[in-house]
Amino acid sequence: MHAALFALAVWRTSSRSNGIANCAEVAVTPRAVGLRDTKNRGGGTLVFAGGSMVAFLSSAKQGEFDLP
Numbered sequence: 001m002h003a004a005l006f007a008l009a010v011w012r013t014s015s016r017s018n019g020i021a022n023c024a025e026v027a028v029t030p031r032a033v034g035l036r037d038t039k040n041r042g043g044g045t046l047v048f049a050g051g052s053m054v055a056f057l058s059s060a061k062q063g064e065f066d067l068p
Helices: 038-043 050-061
Strands: 024-028 032-037 046-049
Touching: 024 038, 032 038, 032 050, 046 050
Parallel strands: none
Antiparallel strands: 024 032, 032 046
């Protein structure tokens, strides 16, 4: 299911990515948001409902997941 969901998606990396290591890329579709490792694109995709990703990013921006 995941492969079909993102078959035509455009994958993007951060403009802050150095292109060498530790990079992730994201694809947004009308139904979901996908996140995968650029070093292992075939290794699997984390899939989130759009609302879940928005809630996660909002919490991260507010520092909810910051370490003490």
